[in-house]
Amino acid sequence: MSGYLPLCALRQDLLPSACRSCAWWLTSGPGPAGREEGHARRREWMLANETVWGATGLIDPATILPNGEASLDRGGSIQFAPTSVLPRLRNLPLGPLPADSAVIFCLCIQNESDKALARRLLQKSLGELKARKIKEVYAFASLHGGAQGGDECEFFDPGLLQRVGFVPIRDNGQLFLMKVDLRGLSTILTQIQTRFRRALHHQPACSPTA
Secondary structure (H helix, E strand, C coil): CCCCCCCCCHHHHCCCCHCCCCCCCCCCCCCCCHHHHHHHHHHHHHEEEHCCCCCCCCCCCHEECCCCCCCCCCEEEEEEEEECCEEEHHCCCCCCCCCEEEEEEEEEEECCCHHHHHHHHHHHHHHHHHCCCCCCCEEEEEECCCCCCCCCCCCCCCHHHCCCCEEEEEEEEEEEEEEHHHHHHHHHHHHHHHHHHHHHHHCCCCEEEC
């Protein structure tokens, strides 16, 4: 997790204000009625899981300013957890998911145009889950999904997931269940990097007369 901070209960308030009290993935049905209840529910969930499983996400260091406050215009965070501790999965279609797998969710990028940071957070998360011996990771995507600020911020953009190795396995026309097998993660990331280098190599050189 070098270069990134574990997202634990002690760092809950480094999340954007709307995320600190959001317990959508952590509950089923309508969820907590108010912000205080949501904040408490999230803290309780994070504490319970980090004790037995580890931190449930990552924070990009750029999120934190020298005075310890959270930045409002840079950085980002992402969250992940075992499927068994996410009650929201009971309300979503396209399941069930394997009990020994994990789900990545709630990507928040302060600067939504920073696609590189979004990919890095996803890749770092997959690396962390691979180190924890997780074999399969799932994520839910929507054509309207994306990082913070979208109409469906609970879900990912499917194109972003595909760029880091996820493949769609089921959908209902609106929601897509996507999966990456971490047993082949190194191969997948190497292929992505190779394609990127090839694309750069084939860019036309500047003409001396241009």
